Amino acid sequence: MLNLKSIFSVAVIASALAITPAQAQEIIKLATTTSTENSGLLKNLLPKFEAESGYQVQVIATGTGKALKLARQGDVDVVMTHAPAAEAKFVEEGYGITPRGIMENDFVILGPKNDPAKIRSSKTAEEAFAKIASSGEGFVSRGDNSGTNMKELIVWKGAKVEPTFKGYHSVGQGMGKTLLMANELQSYTLSDRGTYVAYKAKLDLAIDYDGGAALANPYQIILINPEMYPDLNHKGAKALSDWLISDEAQTMINSYTVEGEQLFKATYSK
Amino acid sequence: MSEGWLALLQQALSLLFSLDPDVWSIVNVSFSVSFAALAITLVPSLVLGFILAFVHFPGRWFVTNLVQTTQSIPTVVIGLLVYLLLTRMGPLGDLRWLFTQKGMILGQMMICAPVLVAMSQAAFTSVDKRAWETSRTLGASWLRSVWVICRELKVPLLMAIVAAFSRILTEVGCSMMVGGNIADVTRNIPTAIALETSKGDFAQAIALGLVLLILSLILNFTLGTLRGKAEPRSH
Numbered sequence: 001m002l003n004l005k006s007i008f009s010v011a012v013i014a015s016a017l018a019i020t021p022a023q024a025q026e027i028i029k030l031a032t033t034t035s036t037e038n039s040g041l042l043k044n045l046l047p048k049f050e051a052e053s054g055y056q057v058q059v060i061a062t063g064t065g066k067a068l069k070l071a072r073q074g075d076v077d078v079v080m081t082h083a084p085a086a087e088a089k090f091v092e093e094g095y096g097i098t099p100r101g102i103m104e105n106d107f108v109i110l111g112p113k114n115d116p117a118k119i120r121s122s123k124t125a126e127e128a129f130a131k132i133a134s135s136g137e138g139f140v141s142r143g144d145n146s147g148t149n150m151k152e153l154i155v156w157k158g159a160k161v162e163p164t165f166k167g168y169h170s171v172g173q174g175m176g177k178t179l180l181m182a183n184e185l186q187s188y189t190l191s192d193r194g195t196y197v198a199y200k201a202k203l204d205l206a207i208d209y210d211g212g213a214a215l216a217n218p219y220q221i222i223l224i225n226p227e228m229y230p231d232l233n234h235k236g237a238k239a240l241s242d243w244l245i246s247d248e249a250q251t252m253i254n255s256y257t258v259e260g261e262q263l264f265k266a267t268y269s270k
Numbered sequence: 271m272s273e274g275w276l277a278l279l280q281q282a283l284s285l286l287f288s289l290d291p292d293v294w295s296i297v298n299v300s301f302s303v304s305f306a307a308l309a310i311t312l313v314p315s316l317v318l319g320f321i322l323a324f325v326h327f328p329g330r331w332f333v334t335n336l337v338q339t340t341q342s343i344p345t346v347v348i349g350l351l352v353y354l355l356l357t358r359m360g361p362l363g364d365l366r367w368l369f370t371q372k373g374m375i376l377g378q379m380m381i382c383a384p385v386l387v388a389m390s391q392a393a394f395t396s397v398d399k400r401a402w403e404t405s406r407t408l409g410a411s412w413l414r415s416v417w418v419i420c421r422e423l424k425v426p427l428l429m430a431i432v433a434a435f436s437r438i439l440t441e442v443g444c445s446m447m448v449g450g451n452i453a454d455v456t457r458n459i460p461t462a463i464a465l466e467t468s469k470g471d472f473a474q475a476i477a478l479g480l481v482l483l484i485l486s487l488i489l490n491f492t493l494g495t496l497r498g499k500a501e502p503r504s505h
Contacts, residue, residue: 171451172461185368185369
């Protein structure tokens with residue numbers, strides 16, 4: 001018995017020793033947002049990086065707030081998110097270093113195909129919103145404190161319109177359900193491009209306005225300060241960050257499409 | 271946001287007693303929609319219950335069982351049915367009732383009608399047939415005789431109404447699908463509780479939950495009092 005036991009424990013310790021140094025080097029824990037994961041972008045990019053570098057990337061997909069929190073606590077090696085204000089704070093407080101804007105996707109204003117509020121000629125998203133409010137057409141808002149909902153409220157603020165006009169419907173539901181409701185009511189709504197593309201076949205709506213700084217949704221990859229957490233895989237994190245800004249990765253981001261639509265625009269400028 | 275229970279309860283109560291406009295708008299939607307649904311279905315359902323209890327016609331057994339079955343259909347299934355009826359592509363799409371209070375009322379009518387029919391049928395079945403015959407031979411009109419019997423059956427009929435009302439006041443599936451949870455228009459107590467809970471804002475959810483709780487207490491106590499007062503009938 002004792003013999004077996006000792007052999008067993010030796011075997012366990014030996015195998016643990018054999019695995020540990022290799023794994024510590026190999027694995028990169030990346031905290032990121034659900035949008036990059038759900039759109040399939042990472043599944044498209046990461047195998048290439050893994051093949052070239054020999055690292056293995058483990059993706060933890062949560063909301064932007066939680067991803068940054070994980071990074072603050074030193075639970076992950078590197079973080080990739082899309083909330084400029086929160087990211088700036090993260091770097092200022094000394095947790096994050098070397099923030100790099102690698103890409104952006106965008107929000108789109110959807111509406112009926114005949115564009116009754118005539119927003120297609122608008123110069124800015126704010127102008128488009130103001131036109132919707134004054135035209136008496138409907139607008140469906142997610143109203144659930146999501147990132148998209150916050151973005152929408154910022155645009156209303158910029159347009160100097162109180163979102164309490166008659167056609168404004170705050171529905172408190174997720175993006176997909178909100179799109180279906182906007183479709184039924186033939187109203188305008190603000191959506192991220194990814195979800196819109198996924199639902200496109202079910203909708204009788206068109207992109208009536210897109211582009212412009214106000215609707216941009218920039219993504220940054222940020223390394224974690226080694227002085228805070230010396231034991232993380234900083235080498236792997238840096239390798240990933242460096243690879244994402246390489247010409248090869250930036251080209252791959254630009255050429256990634258879902259249903260024939262480009263979802264992300266590579267933005268790293270050397 | 272680790273708030274103590276007491277703090278949350280305090281917030282909820284202050285929302286209620288400060289007559290927070292959001293909370294009362296939600297309560298108002300709930301009641302106006304459910305009352306309308308109940309008011310529209312009440313008389314036809316009672317008449318159908320009466321017919322099923324008193325009139326022997328071919329297929330009566332089938333209708334009775336059908337009503338019993340529809341009582342147990344989940345509200346989301348009724349919601350789905352009404353949604354498909356009212357959607358732009360649906361047969362009633364031209365009404366444009368989807369995501370309006372009218373659509374919600376239609377859904378709730380379909381939910382409360384089977385309850386009313388089944389429970390009133392049970393009540394009418396329990397009544398002594400001779401009461402009906404006596405009333406008719408004394409020259410009372412058909413409607414008047416029904417009225418006499420309804421008064422006789424005050425308590426079980428009220429129980430049917432309360433059961434039907436509480437079922438539609440508290441159902442979330444159909445209201446969410448057909449109403450769409452639009453703030454100040456179709457956001458009622460159950461859908462608001464679902465939303466606030468998903469946002470992690472429990473104070474308003476608790477306040478609304480309290481409204482439902484107090485209401486069901488009042489209804490049940492009223493019923494209990496009625497039942498106590500109702501003299502035991504001798505057959």
